[in-house]
Amino acid sequence: MEEIQSAKNSRVKEWKKLLTKKGRDQTGKYMVEGVHLLEEAIKANEVVEIMVQSDFAAMDAEQLKQYPVTLISAEVSRAISATETPQGIFAVCKKRTVSVDLSVHRRLLLFDGVQDPGNIGTMIRTADAAGIDAVIFGEGTGDLYNPKVIRSAQGSHFHLHVETGDLSEWIGKLKAADIPVYGTAIENAQAFTNVPPTDAFALIVGNEGAGVDPAILDQTDNNLYIPLYGQSESLNVAIAAGILLYHLRKPI
The missing domain is CATH 3.30.1330.30 (Ribosomal protein L30/S12)
Structure with missing residues (x-):
């Protein structure tokens, strides 16, 4: 050869x-x-x-x-x-060509403007571990096939249904399918521990600096925050997503 x-x-x-x-x-x-x-x-x-x-x-x-x-x-x-x-x-x-079917894929993670490839890959890997069915890349989010994303995801993108789309449209589809939609925010939100685990949910996480677009947050069923007990002003988005996904997912 x-x-x-x-x-x-x-x-x-x-x-x-x-x-x-x-x-x-x-x-x-x-x-x-x-x-x-x-x-x-x-x-x-x-x-x-x-x-x-x-x-x-x-x-x-x-x-x-x-x-x-x-x-x-x-x-x-x-x-x-x-x-x-x-x-x-x-x-x-x-590149994969898959379609999310909300009658089957009932646990979803949505990205609103998440840009850091390491964070995106880590969240895909975490979503896979937590038994999430699908991930939606909203506007302004990085590329699934960026080498750093692929490396950070460690093959988990092969295990999930991943689509790109308009998050407002997806929120409408999710609500029509009786899937509760949770945003992540600091203000006008409730502690995530107040929401019980469930069989179906969609979690939206946002840009590393700006968070989830307020226009998106206005469309959710509920917005959640993670209490900070120390002096840090915020959590890394991938860490926050991991905490919330494992809390919201109903144990088998």
Whole structure:
């Protein structure tokens, strides 16, 4: 099998485009890196091709035979990696096309203008752990397929239904489906402990600096806050989401 050695190779340039939102939007593809994410992508049947360093030996070669595999040099690995220390194995994946069905997907997390990729990925991973069914990316929210989001989510985006849409429209759909909608706020809100766990709910979390848009908060059934007992002025949005998701979700 021939090895691509130069980062100037035309195929390498195409792979590098997937590190940008424009490139991902144009091709409908994105890239994952590392054994764990590749294994999750294989389970989800979303792998298009695999690129692996010729000296990489941390994965069973039998798993790779069903896909087109290209050997790459360490130079190419560094060129297409979104990290400082490449793991030596990559996969191009097709973007997911899924639809949220509110008759089935009854526990949802909605993002209103959340921008930090680490926070987005962490919340997707937390939502997965908490048994949430779907995540909705509202206006102003970062890109699901940003390499930092994918890395922080650790494969959880393969397990959830994720859609992008207008949150006002989604709130209308949720209410029509008898799913209570909770915003997160500091003022004109009640302590989250006053709301009992439930089988169905939608939680909206907002921008790291501005929070949830007041126009969105006006449309919710209830807005919740987390009491702060120390001197900190606020909680990180991903931490707050974790606390609220686990509280609202009715234990099995």
